[in-house]
Amino acid sequence: MSTSDDHSLGELVATATRDLSLLIHKEVELAKAEITGELKKAGVGAGLLGGAGFIGYFALLLLCVAAALGLAAGADIPTWAGFLCIGGAFAGAAGLIALLGVGSLVRVGPPQRTIRTVKDDIEWAKHPTVAPDSELEELRASHRV
Numbered sequence: 001m002s003t004s005d006d007h008s009l010g011e012l013v014a015t016a017t018r019d020l021s022l023l024i025h026k027e028v029e030l031a032k033a034e035i036t037g038e039l040k041k042a043g044v045g046a047g048l049l050g051g052a053g054f055i056g057y058f059a060l061l062l063l064c065v066a067a068a069l070g071l072a073a074g075a076d077i078p079t080w081a082g083f084l085c086i087g088g089a090f091a092g093a094a095g096l097i098a099l100l101g102v103g104s105l106v107r108v109g110p111p112q113r114t115i116r117t118v119k120d121d122i123e124w125a126k127h128p129t130v131a132p133d134s135e136l137e138e139l140r141a142s143h144r145v
Helices: 008-075 078-106 114-126 132-144
Strands: none
Touching: 008 078, 008 114
């Protein structure tokens, strides 16, 4: 029954174990690469929110000065009106930067490519005679070290 081209059961198990180990290693590498990209997006969003807080602090400062000068001056509008306009402009800028930061953070999602390739790997493990998706093979090849 055995010819020189046949492999022993031990060799087949060793080959399958090695291939599975390599596959898991590559999936972990892909997940790391994808999560690193998502973390960079989250960092940008956090930075924008930090910038909004910094500018918001100046808006609060200027609005407080404007309110104090306005109360002190009573009906004499010119001095505090300038402070109020500048404070309002800072508040508007802080609001815009906060919206940009929140929008950036909302776009952070799970590692979609890794999920797709793992699902494909599971399907292949269930049915090893089915050819893997060529698009996913190209994706795996682009992340090989």
